[in-house]
Amino acid sequence: MLDADFFRRWMTVTAASVDREAERLTALDSPIGDADHGSNLQRGFAAVRAALEKEPPATPGAVLIQSGRLLISTVGGASGPLYGTLLRRTGKALGDATEVGERELAEALRAGVDAVMQLGGAAAGDKTMVDALLPAVDALGDSFAAARTAAEEGAVATTPLRARKGRASYLGERSVGHQDPGATSAALLIAGLVDAASDTEAGDE
């Protein structure tokens, strides 16, 4: 079972990987975006990490709802409301339980991804974070590691796509040949599940 501490770790390790990959995310955002994806997410997840360290919420749902709210208020770019909605809606779907199963998390995350697609109007193949999140959610029933692989493959697979959402869509054909920064950061978030789980196991031993 996954408790609030697992979800706190998930956010903390994601903050760390966003820190580590911030330059790469911004570099990916330079040719087809406005070159702020890394720094925007870094600011958002730094706020999330600080709030969780100060006063960690008691339930998995509350951890994600608080984190989502902070991303919306601190990121400053479109990734704020998108990731914020993802986490908040996932958190709401988890309810008040103090522990949740992996299957419940998979279902909740699917509700979160649905909410992101509704908010941004993006579908699979539009060259957005959805292209990493959808395959990840599908694979989450197998294992966190399978979800990570699916998300990373989904992110890489955005390279030949033509952007149909966001600023990159204005570039039309010129968006082809670049990996989508949002799908890349979404893969970091999903990879965080694996790290959070291994941290928990190490902590239990």
Added chain:
Amino acid sequence: MSDEKLVGIVLVSHSATVAASVAELAKGLAGAGTAVPVAPAGGTGSGELGTSAELVAAAAASVDRGAGVAVLTDLGSAVLTVKALLAEGDELPEHTRLVDAPFVEGAVAAVVTAATGADLAAVEAAAAEAYTYRKV
């Protein structure tokens, strides 16, 4: 419609300068001394291009006179931030609506209409109708 309860207008742009200037333009075209509360919410709050949920929430609260608040946005994160705040439920005043309208023309139409004491639905309709104004 009502005595003094005018619909409030919030203008959200990636640029603080654009939001403030469009607010000034719309109020100016509505007539000197218009009582319509108009608040810009531009930029990130730290002087950069982007959207600040806190600025949007503060602007909406500042123009809420009880008749509803119409929010107009430019694009991208401005639209998504307002939608996300509306979905949150308690971040924006009751009867706040994201209005689907062109930013400049819609803002002028919204402020002029709100100045007549029109309700939120009428303000929204006037702003949306600005899409039909062709220039050529």
